């Protein structure tokens with residue numbers, strides 16, 4: 001066992017943990033980062049697969065993500081706009097594809113009116129919710145006791161309108177079925193992204209990408225931290241008292257004045273805390289879970305859809321792949337489509353043999369973009385649910401009632417231990433922006449109190 005000592009030990013070398021270590025080092029404190037994987041970045045991973053450079057995890061940057069944009073500037077990283085020229089495609093319940101422009105799906109006029117009415121209602125409610133403390137909304141308990149699906153049913157008789165509005169939060173963001181999370185949880189998602197109207201605007205929320213991939217952020221941060229980052233060291237135990245912490249991995253014992261657990265909350269249970277965490281915390285952690293989404297990458301010799309006047313953007317709450325985008329790399333001739341399969345549809349797909357799943361998912365892409373979509377030169381599925389040190393995607397959310405019941409304790413310290421990750425960030429919740437935002441917040445609090 002190697003014994004080490006520092007002011008603050010950080011568990012997890014994702015965007016959150018590396019931001020905290022960077023800020024604390026700048027403020028003059030000594031830090032060590034212990035990471036379970038043999039790489040940094042956590043849910044950010046840019047890989048070359050069969051010659052194609054793919055963003056396996058987080059990738060998009062939106063204009064309101066101030067913490068992320070400031071970090072990109074600081075690291076000297078360039079961004080480029082997602083390709084969006086031409087028509088988008090919507091596939092209805094009967095499987096029929098229609099081209100459209102703008103945000104409003106080409107449904108019947110009455111369904112469009114209902115979608116607009118629901119969006120206006122949800123925008124109004126979202127404006128009442130502070131993303132850093134949604135549990136303080138005057139009707140928090142009531143809004144957290146009702147599922148998003150039940151709320152949609154109560155407020156709208158049009159099934160197609162409901163399915164489309166559910167999609168913006170359920171499949172596209174929390175990656176759970178709309179009956180599995182509350183209205184309050186949906187409003188947190190929307191308010192943390194700056195408003196419900198942003199969730200329905202793909203050109204806003206999925207605006208830009210980083211040249212070289214978003215994993216360059218943690219890679220560059222880790223490069224600056226040098227040998228303060230220890231890879232392949234899953235933290236097994238944290239002993240804590242008023243005097244500080246002792247963090248144990250298979251090869252290291254790290255003594256520090258404070259610890260930050262910068263891992264998603266579904267993994268807190270993998271660490272043996274001694275003494276045990278307070279009862280309410282243990283309960284809360286059991287009610288936070290990651291969603292499920294398969295991120296599908298299909299690479300073609302050229303972006304053939306562009307020649308047909310299509311942007312590569314496609315939606316359908318009725319399709320296996322509920323959304324798709326042109327995800328071609330910066331300056332590349334090849335064309336890449338990225339598509340997402342979420343929630344219960346992902347359950348069904350994961351139960352199929354891999355070749356059958358690929359066929360069904362490519363059929364779904366063909367329903368948007370035509371037969372050519374069936375024959376990519378590279379096909380790859382990002383499988384985060386099988387990753388031991390993540391366990392799902394994109395991030396964590398509470399089951400019904402959890403946010404109002406325990407949310408106020410999400411970020412409170414336990415003795416010398418702080419918790420931080422995009423999953424428990426207020427502003428930027430679920431996004432890299434939230435990881436960086438909460439990272440700065442926790443580092444500033446530690447620097448002020450150490």
Ligand code: FDA
Nearest residue numbers: 012014015016036042043058059060235389421422431432
């Ligand atoms: P993260 O999970 O990245 O880091 C935690 C680290 O802790 C990991 O490196 C893990 O290995 C480590 N760890 C866990 N347990 C440990 C233990 N016991 N000991 C030591 N280390 C341990 N966001 C966005 O802004 N735009 C986007 O387009 C997307 N898209 C997207 C797609 C997909 C497929 C995914 C999976 C995610 C996204 N996201 C996203 C979300 C975004 O990637 C995510 O919110 C942040 O990267 C999370 O960063 P954190 O550092 O908080 O956690």
